[in-house]
Amino acid sequence: GAVVSQHPSRVICKSGTSVKIECRSLDFQATTMFWYRQFPKQSLMLMATSNEGSKATYEQGVEKDKFLINHASLTLSTLTVTSAHPEDSSFYICSARDGRSYSGNTIYFGEGSWLTVV
């Protein structure tokens, strides 16, 4: 069945460096992908909507220059956390919409990526 894969599942980076998280749809083409972050013991907060071939749409309060999103192909979206700081440490989850007519616009979530900035 349709699966969304995130990589890496865990990453530790030094403060001030950038880190990239990949979100891939396997078995289907995802014209739309979404990025969320989740702080410990909190809910998922939508960061941005990523459409293939166009600029991402960021939610209010999300710094687009800090969280760079690229959706260069129908199966891959990337989130780059630039100049990471300890407060960026979080669980990042992507989801992808299966736009095929028979899928009912099903949304599939990735397994998430733990980012720790030290």
Place this chain on the structure above:
Amino acid sequence: AQSVTQLGSHVSVSEGALVLLRCNYSSSVPPYLFWYVQYPNQGLQLLLKYTTGATLVKGINGFEAEFKKSETSFHLTKPSAHMSDAAEYFCAVSSYTGGFKTIFGAGTRLFVKA
């Protein structure tokens, strides 16, 4: 705009007892409604979803939820709790007109006592 309110950040039940997790939504357009479960340090698992059609939706692991438009509710139930049900549960809403963005509630932590 769409939103979800989950009543009760923590719910505790005894093993074998009824599980009831409450969710109310706000949406100006026909909503798609979801329940997800998250175990510690893991991703999300879809329990069930409502899009159209039958308002009583059955999901995995014995869970079900009923869409009540008049009450703007989508409460999650399970007749008999199991220890393995202890987890965080999220109610969520999306819509076609909202671009299928999934908006999550704050979550309810379910504790199951032996």
